[in-house]
Amino acid sequence: MRKNTSKKRLDTIFSEFIRRRDANSEGFIRCISCGKVVHWGDSDCGHYINRRHNSTRYDEQNCNAQCRSCNRFDEGNIQGYRRGLIKKIGEKATDMLEVKKHNVCKMGQSEINLLADVYRKKLKEIKDKQG
Numbered sequence: 721m722r723k724n725t726s727k728k729r730l731d732t733i734f735s736e737f738i739r740r741r742d743a744n745s746e747g748f749i750r751c752i753s754c755g756k757v758v759h760w761g762d763s764d765c766g767h768y769i770n771r772r773h774n775s776t777r778y779d780e781q782n783c784n785a786q787c788r789s790c791n792r793f794d795e796g797n798i799q800g801y802r803r804g805l806i807k808k809i810g811e812k813a814t815d816m817l818e819v820k821k822h823n824v825c826k827m828g829q830s831e832i833n834l835l836a837d838v839y840r841k842k843l844k845e846i847k848d849k850q851g
């Protein structure tokens with residue numbers, strides 16, 4: 721039987737995937753909100769729509785590498801985040817996230833396990849590529 725993954729563990733896997741995804745070949749990310757360049761290991765996975773909304777909590781467009789000062793001390797620097805996100809995915813996709821956040825999303829243990837499996841695989845692929 722498959723072991724249950726905690727939501728906290730899923731967050732950890734997903735966060736590493738997002739930060740590595742956004743890193744360049746040297747391992748550096750550019751903060752989505754302020755443009756500061758930091759190593760992915762020193763960055764956070766920042767949510768555009770607050771992570772308390774399950775419907776966008778694990779949305780790859782809603783989550784981007786962010787410097788810690790924006791994420792932890794500037795409430796995500798949300799105006800900068802919006803500007804950065806529009807540059808990255810366009811205004812329509814950014815506005816769609818605002819709509820999607822209102823979707824009802826019931827996440828049970830089986831959905832958490834499934835997402836964890838998906839992101840373990842995606843993380844492994846990216847790690848293999850980055851070496």
Ligand SMILES: [Zn+2]
Nearest residue numbers: 751754787790
């Ligand atoms: Zn920043």
